[in-house]
Amino acid sequence: MVKYFFLLFVICFQSAISFSQDTRKINSDKSHVFSFYTGYSKYIERDDAMSPFKYRGYSLPLEVTYRYNGAKCRQIFYTNFDKLKLLSSLPNYENAGLSHYVQNTNIQIGYSYMYRLFRLAKFQTDIYFGGEINSLLNLRRHAYINNNEFLMLDQFSSIGLKALIEKSFSNDKQVATLNINIPILSYALMKNTYNAYNGDKIDPLMNYSGNMLLYLAKNGDFVSLNRLVYFKTEFSFIQFISNHIGVECKLSLRYYQFTQYEDMNYSKNLQSQILIGIVGKL
Amino acid sequence: MKTKIFILLLSIISLSSCEKIFFEEDISNTPINNFEMFWSDFDKFYPSFEIKQIDWDSVYRINRPGISDQTSDIQLYNVLSSMIKPLKDGHVTLVSNLGQCDSDTIPHDYYSNMRIHPQSYLSSFEINNSNISNWSVKNYNIGYISINTFDVKGEAFVYADDSFLIIDDIIKQFKDKDGIIIDLRWNGGGFPTNVETIVNRFTDSKRLYIKLRSKNGPRKNDFSDWIDCYIEPKGPEQFLKPVVVLTSKSTGSAAEWFTLAMKTLPNTTIVGDTTAGCFSPKIERELPNGWSFTLSSKIAVSADMVQYEGFGIPPDYSVLNTKSDFTNKRDAILEKGIEVIEMKKRQK
Numbered sequence: 001m002v003k004y005f006f007l008l009f010v011i012c013f014q015s016a017i018s019f020s021q022d023t024r025k026i027n028s029d030k031s032h033v034f035s036f037y038t039g040y041s042k043y044i045e046r047d048d049a050m051s052p053f054k055y056r057g058y059s060l061p062l063e064v065t066y067r068y069n070g071a072k073c074r075q076i077f078y079t080n081f082d083k084l085k086l087l088s089s090l091p092n093y094e095n096a097g098l099s100h101y102v103q104n105t106n107i108q109i110g111y112s113y114m115y116r117l118f119r120l121a122k123f124q125t126d127i128y129f130g131g132e133i134n135s136l137l138n139l140r141r142h143a144y145i146n147n148n149e150f151l152m153l154d155q156f157s158s159i160g161l162k163a164l165i166e167k168s169f170s171n172d173k174q175v176a177t178l179n180i181n182i183p184i185l186s187y188a189l190m191k192n193t194y195n196a197y198n199g200d201k202i203d204p205l206m207n208y209s210g211n212m213l214l215y216l217a218k219n220g221d222f223v224s225l226n227r228l229v230y231f232k233t234e235f236s237f238i239q240f241i242s243n244h245i246g247v248e249c250k251l252s253l254r255y256y257q258f259t260q261y262e263d264m265n266y267s268k269n270l271q272s273q274i275l276i277g278i279v280g281k282l
Numbered sequence: 283m284k285t286k287i288f289i290l291l292l293s294i295i296s297l298s299s300c301e302k303i304f305f306e307e308d309i310s311n312t313p314i315n316n317f318e319m320f321w322s323d324f325d326k327f328y329p330s331f332e333i334k335q336i337d338w339d340s341v342y343r344i345n346r347p348g349i350s351d352q353t354s355d356i357q358l359y360n361v362l363s364s365m366i367k368p369l370k371d372g373h374v375t376l377v378s379n380l381g382q383c384d385s386d387t388i389p390h391d392y393y394s395n396m397r398i399h400p401q402s403y404l405s406s407f408e409i410n411n412s413n414i415s416n417w418s419v420k421n422y423n424i425g426y427i428s429i430n431t432f433d434v435k436g437e438a439f440v441y442a443d444d445s446f447l448i449i450d451d452i453i454k455q456f457k458d459k460d461g462i463i464i465d466l467r468w469n470g471g472g473f474p475t476n477v478e479t480i481v482n483r484f485t486d487s488k489r490l491y492i493k494l495r496s497k498n499g500p501r502k503n504d505f506s507d508w509i510d511c512y513i514e515p516k517g518p519e520q521f522l523k524p525v526v527v528l529t530s531k532s533t534g535s536a537a538e539w540f541t542l543a544m545k546t547l548p549n550t551t552i553v554g555d556t557t558a559g560c561f562s563p564k565i566e567r568e569l570p571n572g573w574s575f576t577l578s579s580k581i582a583v584s585a586d587m588v589q590y591e592g593f594g595i596p597p598d599y600s601v602l603n604t605k606s607d608f609t610n611k612r613d614a615i616l617e618k619g620i621e622v623i624e625m626k627k628r629q630k
Binding site for chain 2: 044046051052053054088089090091092093095096097098100142144145148150192194195196197198199200203204205206207208209210212253255257261264268270272
């Protein structure tokens with residue numbers, strides 16, 4: 001139901017901006033653009049080290065983005081936060097203490113720098129290419145029996161490639177972008193995880209008295225595409241309603257598959273979001 | 283405009299239908315799949331088949347023919363329960379909507395696990411938090427500490443619970459006592475970090491007390507290297523006079539780590555019943571029908587490589603409370619503990 005509501009909203013939003021009339025030039029050579037979003041987020045994940053079943057959930061994410069639009073470059077800084085409860089399709093027998101859920105917290109932060117490669121003047125389209133560094137934390141508390149929670153997490157700090165296509169429309173009050181980011185090299189914390197209590201990184205924590213997250217952060221591994229398949233793509237449309245204020249609709253899709261234990265355990269996570277944002281431009 | 287709407291619609295539909303591209307279908311809920319997953323998860327994760335001399339392949343051969351798509355829930359529950367009963371492992375449990383099957387069950391009327399009429403023996407209640415309480419033993423210069431759990435109520439990424447640091451105050455108050463009795467008879471475990479917080483206040487030197495190895499792969503011999511765990515003196519002062527640890531069949535998991543750690547100390551005596559024999563942390567798994575089960579995930583041995591997993595730690599003095607003790611408000615285990623400390627005091 002929520003999905004259809006957003007679909008309707010997006011169509012209305014698109015209809016409105018399509019009829020807007022203004023010929024003032026908005027995209028000057030350099031600008032600072034701030035966006036604050038919220039919207040609808042859908043998660044699906046499966047963590048083989050914990051359970052062979054998929055868990056799904058929906059939430060209201062928050063995202064803040066800063067873009068610097070240079071004459072020949074684009075810089076983007078973003079942070080995205082999400083907290084939600086994931087459920088499986090397994091039957092719950094609450095009276096017997098069986099309730100299958102995962103409390104999930106997601107934090108992602110990233111910075112990208114891209115340089116303009118091509119300008120297709122005829123189509124008012126620029127193509128940028130560069131890199132992104134980002135850090136992702138997906139923290140999960142899995143509970144199956146008597147709400148007894150087991151902590152598991154995915155954390156990657158990555159450097160990768162990013163491409164951006166940016167199209168300005170004829171009246172220059174509308175900008176559409178499509179970008180994709182593919183991390184190539186990542187520092188990952190939970191390599192060789194066999195189950196909730198066994199794994200190269202988890203084993204030494206049995207009687208560890210300090211902060212486990214800090215311990216794990218100090219003992220991570222560099223992994224590449226052979227262990228971490230990861231991409232994030234976004235489609236965004238900005239409609240400026242004045243020289244400095246606009247609204248933005250953004251669709252984003254993020255997927256990663258981290259090999260926890262070779263040929264056996266994978267942590268898979270799919271996040272799709274429809275975000276509506278307020279845009280401020282200086 | 284139509285093109286824009288079309289692109290947006292296409293994008294949204296694409297986002298919604300991505301699940302099938304990236305994820306396989308969940309295993310369907312059939313009796314056969316439930317059985318197979320149950321057997322297979324134990325096969326992959328359970329570390330102690332060899333110790334318990336159980337041929338898990340043979341368990342499959344015996345039970346699999348009895349399972350079909352017509353098998354009822356109760357029949358499946360009975361089959362799965364019968365498979366885990368012989369493991370006699372306090373960390374192996376099947377939880378279903380039809381009931382719960384514990385691999386190792388202690389009878390409710392097992393008097394030896396009970397603390398009988400403590401008010402007859404204890405006075406001067408001094409400090410209390412939900413984890414540790416301490417008293418003095420009436421008519422003797424002996425301290426008494428009851429530790430109910432080694433569990434954590436603290437922050438998310440820390441296993442060490444600061445409430446156990448109250449042991450420093452207790453040691454200070456008990457420093458002139460002839461000895462201390464530590465009662466673990468109802469302690470079902472928690473986190474080893476908290477075990478070490480306490481035991482570190484009773485040792486005069488660094489000592490290896492437990493070695494662990496993880497079942498870290500699906501093959502029968504996939505085990506990690508041994509990981510050594512130590513106790514070492516910590517806190518402002520340590521209590522190095524005689525200590526008696528009271529144990530029962532309900533003394534399990536981290537409480538057994540505690541018992542094992544105390545056992546490495548020359549001034550410690552274990553009194554009571556053999557412990558539960560489940561040292562390993564337990565993991566939880568799920569079945570397609572919504573049932574869940576727990577199982578041990580590691581193997582633990584003492585510093586001298588003795589395997590207590592599945593057997594429990596035998597006491598130095600085996601004393602069991604009986605129904606008659608219960609009727610007469612007599613705690614024979616605690617009395618033996620007092621006697622041991624008095625005996626050591628005289629020997630000194």
